[in-house]
Amino acid sequence: MATLPPRKNPTPTKISKEHLTPLQILLQLGFPEHRAVKALAATGHRGVQLASDWLLTHVRDPTLNSHEPREYVLYACPTGVLAEKLLTFWNESRELGWNGALNFMPHITLVSFFRAPDESAEQIASALESIVDCNEYPDSIGLETYVSQNFMGLFVKDKHAEWLTSIAMRYVNKLANLMITAEAHTNSLHLSLAYQFPNSLFVPLNNMVEQLGSNVPANWELRLYSRDSRLRNAHVHKVTHAHVPREHDELELRPGDYIYLPEGACDASIDGWVEGISWLTGTSGYLPLNHTKRTAESDAWTLHCTIQITDHRPQVGGEVPRSRKPPVLSSNESLDTPDGVPADNEPIEATQPPTIPSRQIFICRHGERIDFTFGTWIPYCFEPNGCYIRRDLNMPKEIPPRNIQDFQNDSPLTTLGEMQATLVGGAMRSSNVKIDVAFTSPSLRCVQTLSQILKGLGSDVSMKVEPGLIEWLAWYPNGLPTWMSPDELVKAGFNVDTNYEPIVKTKELPQRENAAQYYERSFELIKKIIENTVGNILIVAHAASLAACTRQLTGRRIPPAAEVTRLVQRVPYLACLTAHESLDGWQLHPPPFPPITHTSNSRFDWKILT
Incomplete structure (x- = not known):
């Protein structure tokens, strides 16, 4: 066989779009x-x-163009029962009057604020993940209550304080390798409950501390936060009412935004107006103070990494988990007969295991979305009169009628995305998959994907729009998108069940949540979906949903936030996961049909041939 001659001009290596970094x-x-x-x-x-x-x-x-570094801090924060009790304590103490502890969430400071350039942000988070050894995890962290006339808190017992200090020191040393200077907080590790309060509040606060106690079950996690340097020494207020500027120097207010106010600005105001900086936009201006309410400074911070560091598991008295069923004895088994010994020396006839209907849950990510494919597409595709123009064959031929700006945070599918979904539905049909009930995230791309899957499957099952299936809300810092209502979706031609009562209503979704809270929300939702339905379930949601809806269902632990992000990056469009119910609970399985893979296809410019 002839050998191939060497090429003088090999094709330059092309980085697949799938493997490009976010930057x-x-x-x-x-x-x-x-x-x-x-x-x-x-x-x-x-x-x-x-x-x-x-x-x-x-x-x-x-x-925006400055190179001012962000400020980072490392906390140990409680979760579980203690976190819930502390939240109640925070709310009740806020009603008594503001004190210094209310500026932050409940925490133990491990590494004080340090400054680092934006280019190092990812390395700073990775360094934290590398210093925690899961084999070191204690069952809990011991706390002791301390009360004085000007401070109330929970101090960490010496044994556990030494362990937390070692974590802080290892992290500081890792940062030093990155040429970043930080200082571990090693003296008297504690969780502050109240300080900087007037003498008149000592008695009611003390009573609340006594009721709180220190022996409350809790898990703990490391949290790495950062803040805008402008937030230093500023008070943070949350916007409660909208305000449209009437003068050029006024700041637009949007509910849910946070405002940075200089310390003392509120007391110095003579007309109820103050000058502040918007967390949402970074711009400054005057605003009416009565349109805001003071909140914790940490509400406006950025969470970079979460790592669980304790392994407290409450005793359940041998109770069978809800996701599992007790074993079933076949007809020839006896609780009194030793294993392997037939009764009366008679041979045992072979029997079939008991037949138990096995439910299946199919969870799919939506198809290719237009905004990730084309970038800023709205100004490109809409005429001044609001008429939609298809500028590329991979753009949808038609889009549902709605407010144009609502597409900004609620993108439709591309033409390829619709084809992907139809192919998956056809594969389900060829594999004899039977779907009895179908749920979708309220995001338009998920509704469209589920509609096309059911079309390919040849199913007339109506879609149930469930707001609780929305992805991790940390990815929506500006608030929830404006979704189309079930009635609007029906009007646009989608087979939506308008009588469905959502398990989690839109107004019940939290404004902010960490990764653990997102997983808990998804776990509680999937349990209720299972309890309230019969037969096989099809869910179309987001990349993070595949793990979030199944991790705890199958008996595994919630991953740290950094792992959540990594998992999302490895879940392609129309990825599908199957969970089977059995005697041993729910188990993950590959779907009964192959995945769908396609290559990147760059836009062709015919002018290159002229």
Whole structure:
């Protein structure tokens, strides 16, 4: 056989779009590098969508081009029963009057605030993940109550304080390798309950501390936060009412935004107006103080990493988990007969195991979305009169009628996305998959995906729109998107069950949540879906949903936030996961049909041939 001659001009290596880093994608979208780096750091490196949204909202931020480093801090924070009791304590103590502890969430400071350039944000989080050894996890962290006339708190017992200090020191040493200077907080580790309060509040606060106690079950996790340097020494107020500027120097207020106010600004105001900086946009201006309410400074911080560091498991008295069923004896088994010994020396006839109907849950990610494929597509595709123009064959031929700006955070599918979904539905049909009930996230791309899957499957099952299936809310810093209502979806031609009562209503979704809270929300939702339905279930949601809906259902632990992000990056469009119910509970299985893979296809410009 003839050998191939060497090529003098090999084709340059092309990086697949699938393997581009978030920074590379932002650069391809046309954002300057220093701004893209700043956006990724400000949003905790949680993806391109969040970073691009941040850049668009901060376009008038005067510090957008500055190289001022962010400030980072490492806390140990409780979860579980103790966290719930502390939240109640915080709310009740706030009713008595503001004190210093209310500026932050309940925490133990391990590493004090340190400064680092935006380029190091990802390395700072990775360094924290590398210093925690799961083999060291204690069952709990011991606390002791301390009360004085000017301070109330829970101090860490010496044994556990030494362990937490060792974590802090290891992290500081890791940061030193990155040329970042930080200082471990090693003296008297504690969780502050109240300080800087007037003498008149000592008695009621003391009573509340006594009721709280220190021996409350809890798990603990490390949390790495960062903040805008402008937040230093500022009070933070949450916007409660909208305000449209009437003068050029006024600041627009949107409910859910946070405002940075200089210390003492509220007391110094003579007319109820103060000058502040918007967390959402980075711009400054005057605002009516009565449209805001003071909140914890930490509410406006960015969470970069969460790592669980204790393994407390409450005793359940041998109770069978809800996701499992007790074993079933076949007809020839006896509780009194020793294993392997037939009764009366008679041979045992072979019997079939008991037949138990096995339910299946199919969870799919939505198809290819238009905004991730084309970037800023809305100004490109809509005429001034609001008429939609299809500028590319991979753009949808038609889109549902709605407010154009609502597409900004609720993107439709591309033509390829619709084809992907139809192919998966056809594969389900060929594999004899039977679907009895179908749920979808309220995101338009998920509704469209489920509709096309059911079309390919040849199923007339109506879709149940469930807001609780929305992805991790940390990826929506500007608030929830405006979704189409079930009636609007029906009007647009989708087979939606308008009589369905959602398990989690839109107004019940939290404004902010960490990764653990997102997983808990998803776990509670999937349990209720299982309890309230019969037969096989099909769910179309988001990349993070595949793990979030099944992790605890199958008996595994909630992953740290950094792992959540990594998992999302490995879940392609129309990825599908199957969970089977058996005697041993729910188990993960591959779907009974192959995955769908396609290559990147760059846009063709015919002018290159002229």
